[in-house]
Amino acid sequence: MTFPTQSRAVIIGGGIVGCSTAYHLAKIGWEVTLLERHKLTSGSTFHAAGLVGQLRTSANITQLLGESVKLYGRLEAETGLATGWKQNGGLRLACNAERWTEVKRQATTARSFGLEMHLLSPKEAQKLWPLMQVEDVVGAAFLPTDGQASPSDITQSLAKGARMNGARIFEDVDVTGIVVERGRAIAVETKQGRISCEAVIVCAGQWTRALCAGIGVNVPLVSVEHQYMITEAIPGVTATLPTLRDPDRLTYYKEEVGGLVMGGYEPNPIPWATAGIPENFNFSLLNSNWDHFTPIMELAIGRVPALQTAGVKTLLNGPESFTPDGNFILGEAPEVAGLFVGAGFNAFGIASGGGAGKVLAEWVAGGEAPYDLWPVDIRRFGRNHGDVNWVRTRTLEAYAKHYTTAWPAEEFSSGRPLRRSALYDRLRAAGACFGEKMGFERPNWFAAPGEDPRDIYTFACPNWFNAVAREHNATRDAVALFDQSSFAKFYLIGRDAEAALSWICANNVARPPGRLVYTQMLNARGGIECDLTVARVAQEKYYITTGTGFATHDADWITRNLPQGLDAHLVDVTSAYAMLALMGPRARDVLRQLTRDDISNTGFPFGGARRINVAGAPVTALRVTYVGELGWELHIPTEFAATVYDALMAEGAAFGIVNAGYRAIETLRLEKFYRAWGADIGPDHTPLEAGLGWAVKLRSDTPFLGRAALEAQRLAPLRKRLCAFTVDDPDVILLGRETIYRDDSRVGWLSSGGFGHTIGKPIGFGYVRNPDGVDDEYLVSGRYTLEVATTRVDCRLHLAPLYDPGMAKVKA
């Protein structure tokens, strides 16, 4: 095969992910060249244990893993090359009450996502896995469609399938550089020559970060050692044994040639290659580290006593790339067009390889993700992820938490504090318990004097419940101050700013200066890519604010979709402004003490956006709310923030002002039926389905991205709609992902869950789905129940906010 000088796509890396991407992209019909610096599988793939589990906390990532299972089940028949795929099912144990609650919640999540999962008694679990002792087991879950595979065989099989569809695969070709011209990847360099291309797809495992850093693309992953041992044959270990995960003992198992593979996630992981990956590290392993593995081994012997006497073939130590949040990294890099990444697989690259390669290929070919892949999207990272030491610190914490209980609202603790608002010290002194997003410390709730500002995690009612209730009620009845300085903030500046934004915004932003608009930005399918506010602060200047976590994503969406040739430039001003949200019926009374500007309802109506002076500071005030009360977002040049904060707190004292945090924002917005992007709305949901049709300019003639899809959707009945649900029993805890039943048929799951302190009830949002349409009549005529941790509870459906300031504030 002659070495090409041109190929439509070049894939770098011949592990399972590169080969899967080549397989799928070639099937789509693209011309594909895959370059592997050594031999296929010689990175992390050859030494993987090969467990394939599917259930994740996101429906779409669970679907992606399900795609792997479907592919592995049919690949051998297609290519003639064995894959070692065995669908023996997967067992998961619970050894204490909290873990059992977690497993039951996972079983409900599985039901929500249509994945089969059964709860078993310890004895039933033991029947499936006779070698284990179950004295300490409270219960178990069994996923019959999970399985195991031979990682190298699957990869070779995928490579063959790729070749059968026309892909060219070259081994012993090291990509030495990626060529970028005017912000676009256009070629790769190798010793054998340059290959020009339309898309470069980097599937280079743990080498990806260094390779991409060379062209200014940040892929925050680091290498960590991971060990498992392989035993000689053990009597009683059969070829049909399910895989086993025993998270309370930090271990996993699978059968291999009559023996066991047993590995674990130790609480003190060892980073690898901190000074760079050595040259020629291929088909290579690290030295076995028995000292480090002994605590895992002891835990395992407690479960499987036969391990005590089993012969050990090897203790395998292989490095793998891990990421700061435990999820892999997919998508087109925000820094360079045409440069795609599929890396950082956190020791589940075999499980995800089939599905990840499929969606990555579709992403390349289609120009956008085929469905919402936000949990793994490369744009979920931000400026805090640029420092490799910080990334390593956080990644080691994420690794250590692999098998610990995933608590509701759990925060990471490492690498903090990193980004601090100008008010951090004040808020800390006021009793703030901080959470962190994008490296930014944000108050979650405030402890009363004598209370400890510390989260105590539980699946039951948490220790911050009363504090959040206090802040919630103060916002409804008096006034509260929220430090939301971490918000991402941009200016869009230029002669054509209005024309540019009019194309990418679904709502009408062609308003006079001084007006603010809440809008979505849609993809061509009509799905919601961004959900933000746009304030026109001057004729040629818009001020855009969006959620902390969406800084990279939204900036990328906007810049990519600005029509060519227009004079409109996006500038990130996140760090230039602090933001204090002053919210509550007494907000005007407080603000009036500190400004001479007209802030009356006529002088500063809802949707206004104006420069006012507050306590001597020049402030951009936006009359908007996410909590459902009178209020202003005060965007304050950072150096004035402390002065404004002090003045608001001092003047607000007479009106009952309190500090309030993000957990109160959550309970408040749930009562108002305000949607959250990434949970209730996203690329797979249109504004019509989400109940946001009122914020779309379909009645005007203005063309906008996504318009055609919405017009088409309007012609047929909607097949899903976002609804709110309340449960009368206040002790039911809704966290999201609970299954929604209408007249005993499964129709969806909760995208958000929480508690409304004004209405005194648990609240959830979720899409109700029906292929024949979901009009109001259909929605309100059903009898609804929610499945919560496998138990059904009655609930009521609502199509309108559960609370309005005009309503009598009667606790139900």
Ligand SMILES: Cc1cc2nc3c(=O)[nH]c(=O)nc-3n(C[C@H](O)[C@H](O)[C@H](O)COP(=O)(O)OP(=O)(O)OC[C@H]3O[C@@H](n4cnc5c(N)ncnc54)[C@H](O)[C@@H]3O)c2cc1C
């Ligand atoms: C001990 C251990 C156990 C594991 N067990 C499991 C398991 O049970 N289940 C599971 O799902 N996952 C498991 N994994 C994880 C799994 O091995 C990885 O997630 C997966 O192999 C990652 O595949 P990849 O294609 O992303 O990377 P890799 O397999 O590392 O492939 C990357 C390839 O890129 C090539 N490359 C790098 N730079 C260049 C360049 N400049 N030019 C050309 N080529 C380049 C490399 O040579 C390499 O072959 C385990 C991992 C370890 C370490």
